[in-house]
Amino acid sequence: MSTRICGRCLNERAYPDDFYRSSRMPDGRMAICKECEKTRVRAVHRVYQQKPRRKRGAVERTEEQIIRDEEKRVAAANERAFKKLIPIEWPARKT
Numbered sequence: 001m002s003t004r005i006c007g008r009c010l011n012e013r014a015y016p017d018d019f020y021r022s023s024r025m026p027d028g029r030m031a032i033c034k035e036c037e038k039t040r041v042r043a044v045h046r047v048y049q050q051k052p053r054r055k056r057g058a059v060e061r062t063e064e065q066i067i068r069d070e071e072k073r074v075a076a077a078n079e080r081a082f083k084k085l086i087p088i089e090w091p092a093r094k095t
């Protein structure tokens with residue numbers, strides 16, 4: 001199976017399975033992986049929900065900021081979920 005480095009998270013991803021199609025790219029696939037694209041799209045939707053009539057230039061800067069915040073939020077949520085799993089993995093002691 002072929003892999004490729006994602007342009008955003010820099011993780012190695014399965015290629016082409018983990019990359020959405022894009023007719024604008026020379027190889028027909030996006031440069032960022034599906035997970036990053038989902039995060040980006042969610043963040044973009046959030047921007048437009050919050051400020052529907054912002055100026056174009058301002059949207060782009062804010063978009064980048066909100067994408068970073070969204071990535072941090074997802075990472076923090078994953079970490080919290082991971083921590084919650086730890087007690088389950090503790091061995092049950094019977095003494």
Ligand SMILES: [Zn+2]
Pocket residue numbers: 006007008009010011032033034035036
């Ligand atoms: Zn990625």
